[in-house]
Amino acid sequence: MDEYALIMRHEDGGKIASPEQMQIWMKQTMDWIGGIAAQNKFSGGTGLPFENSKVVWHNNVVTNGPFGDIKETIGGFITVKADSVEEAVEFAKGCPVLQGEGNSVEVRKIAKRDGVH
Amino acid sequence: MNQQELIPHLFRTEFRKITAVLCKLFGIEHIEIAEDLASETFLTALETWTYKGIPQNPTAWLYSVAKNKARNYITRNNIFEGKIAKQIRSSPLETEEIEIDLSEQNITDSQLQMLFAICHPAIPTEAQIGLALRILCGFGIDEIANAFLTNKENINKRLFRAREKLRTEKVEIGFPSKTEINKRLEAVLTTLYLLFSEGYYSESNDTVLREDLCQEAMRLISLLIENEQTNLPNVNALYSLMCFHASRFEARKNENGEIILYQDQDETLWNKELITKGIYHLNLSSHGNKISKYHLEASIAYWHTIKADTKEKWEAILQLYNQLLQIEYSPVAALNRTFVLSKANSKKEAIIEAEKLNLTSNHFYFVLLGELYTGVDNVKAKQNFQQALVLAKTNTDKQTIQKKIDNLLHH
Numbered sequence: 001m002d003e004y005a006l007i008m009r010h011e012d013g014g015k016i017a018s019p020e021q022m023q024i025w026m027k028q029t030m031d032w033i034g035g036i037a038a039q040n041k042f043s044g045g046t047g048l049p050f051e052n053s054k055v056v057w058h059n060n061v062v063t064n065g066p067f068g069d070i071k072e073t074i075g076g077f078i079t080v081k082a083d084s085v086e087e088a089v090e091f092a093k094g095c096p097v098l099q100g101e102g103n104s105v106e107v108r109k110i111a112k113r114d115g116v117h
Numbered sequence: 118m119n120q121q122e123l124i125p126h127l128f129r130t131e132f133r134k135i136t137a138v139l140c141k142l143f144g145i146e147h148i149e150i151a152e153d154l155a156s157e158t159f160l161t162a163l164e165t166w167t168y169k170g171i172p173q174n175p176t177a178w179l180y181s182v183a184k185n186k187a188r189n190y191i192t193r194n195n196i197f198e199g200k201i202a203k204q205i206r207s208s209p210l211e212t213e214e215i216e217i218d219l220s221e222q223n224i225t226d227s228q229l230q231m232l233f234a235i236c237h238p239a240i241p242t243e244a245q246i247g248l249a250l251r252i253l254c255g256f257g258i259d260e261i262a263n264a265f266l267t268n269k270e271n272i273n274k275r276l277f278r279a280r281e282k283l284r285t286e287k288v289e290i291g292f293p294s295k296t297e298i299n300k301r302l303e304a305v306l307t308t309l310y311l312l313f314s315e316g317y318y319s320e321s322n323d324t325v326l327r328e329d330l331c332q333e334a335m336r337l338i339s340l341l342i343e344n345e346q347t348n349l350p351n352v353n354a355l356y357s358l359m360c361f362h363a364s365r366f367e368a369r370k371n372e373n374g375e376i377i378l379y380q381d382q383d384e385t386l387w388n389k390e391l392i393t394k395g396i397y398h399l400n401l402s403s404h405g406n407k408i409s410k411y412h413l414e415a416s417i418a419y420w421h422t423i424k425a426d427t428k429e430k431w432e433a434i435l436q437l438y439n440q441l442l443q444i445e446y447s448p449v450a451a452l453n454r455t456f457v458l459s460k461a462n463s464k465k466e467a468i469i470e471a472e473k474l475n476l477t478s479n480h481f482y483f484v485l486l487g488e489l490y491t492g493v494d495n496v497k498a499k500q501n502f503q504q505a506l507v508l509a510k511t512n513t514d515k516q517t518i519q520k521k522i523d524n525l526l527h528h
Contacts, residue, residue, distance in 0.1 A: 037451075039473055042442070
């Protein structure tokens with residue numbers, strides 16, 4: 001069994017959603033993760049809020065952004081267990097982020113710490 | 118109470134106290150001697166009381182006999198002379214004056230310390246539960262065998278190996294240090310959780326025994342709550358969980374001892390006092406900053422104390438299951454979560470999710486699918502219930518499933 005990171009990418013992270021909309025997304029995301037966890041395929045994950053976040057540049061220059069939102073923004077990621085990348089893709093298809101046009105979920109295999117990869 | 122009832126009753130309440138105190142005095146490597154002396158005390162009571170009648174204060178009588186037996190043992194036994202008496206003598210007391218402290222405080226402390234000793238990480242969990250039942254709950258080998266649906270020989274072997282382990286690991290009877298407490302407490306809570314579950318979900322037909330197991334688990338956990346050092350959020354969460362579950366004991370079975378499912382229970386039979394107690398401890402459990410699986414399970418159990426079938430209730434329970442599964446996966450939680458999903462969202466959505474679980478060796482998986490298909494596609498519902506019937510192990514489960522198949526005809 002391999003591990004994959006499902007990275008949620010928003011086309012425009014600067015969009016402000018209403019609290020109600022946020023709540024709906026929150027619930028959808030929790031149900032999505034819960035469904036993966038119910039198959040014993042959930043490994044971990046975290047949201048990546050912009051609050052209290054910084055970007056560290058060359059020569060240790062620290063700024064409050066931009067957070068890779070020139071083209072798109074990473075909203076968070078979860079890691080799942082899957083037998084194949086196809087299975088991981090099936091999990092990703094359920095991600096509520098995909099309801100937004102232009103949004104995407106990047107599926108990346110996590111390197112095993114076995115000295116080979 | 119006549120003698121026939123009194124001795125078993127006292128055995129249940131006092132055997133463990135005497136054992137715990139003596140074991141703490143002798144050291145855990147001599148756990149069997151402590152058990153033997155406690156047993157002998159009851160044997161003496163049986164012989165003496167039959168002829169001379171029940172003494173005025175039976176408990177005090179037992180304690181004084183146990184003290185005498187322990188003193189005699191210490192002074193007369195050669196092994197003891199060599200090994201333990203030396204240790205005890207290094208304390209200011211002379212052997213002849215050994216103080217065997219059967220005060221309430223020392224009994225409580227000894228039991229709590231024994232609990233931590235028994236739940237040593239070197240001992241397999243099943244054996245921990247066995248030892249706890251024997252030493253801290255005063256269960257007979259027969260009763261333990263019955264609870265675990267196995268025979269006496271197996272339990273004896275299991276307990277023997279566990280005692281050996283306590284000896285070889287040189288486990289000390291004492292209260293863990295502050296830094297050690299959280300680590301050790303985890304194992305203690307697991308044991309108590311399983312002890313309670315053993316009673317609550319037991320496949321043994323002995324309902325009295327089942328409730329006893331639950332009550333013993335609750336008694337032991339209340340020892341932890343009464344102690345300042347172990348009165349911690351996750352302990353309160355687990356206690357709260359037990360209170361909520363135990364509140365439904367009366368409503369869970371009919372006069373024939375058959376299980377009544379949650380939705381069919383008469384909620385007027387739910388124990389209000391235990392529910393209130395559960396809420397009280399659930400509030401106490403929220404003082405930390407870590408959410409344990411006990412917190413989540415207790416919160417789920419709390420919502421189940423509200424019978425009303427509201428969207429809000431199922432939505433709250435669904436989110437709790439979502440979190441619970443992220444902390445710790447279990448097939449039962451996965452199945453429950455999917456059932457709750459059908460209540461909070463829709464049956465259609467739940468069917469898609471249920472089929473992904475693929476728990477095809479578990480009869481509850483097919484029960485769930487049967488439930489979800491009922492009213493949506495009764496042919497598929499029936500197929501799933503029949504598959505469940507094939508896989509079900511106990512008669513109670515088979516009866517429950519058969520009833521569901523029969524009910525399908527009325528849909």
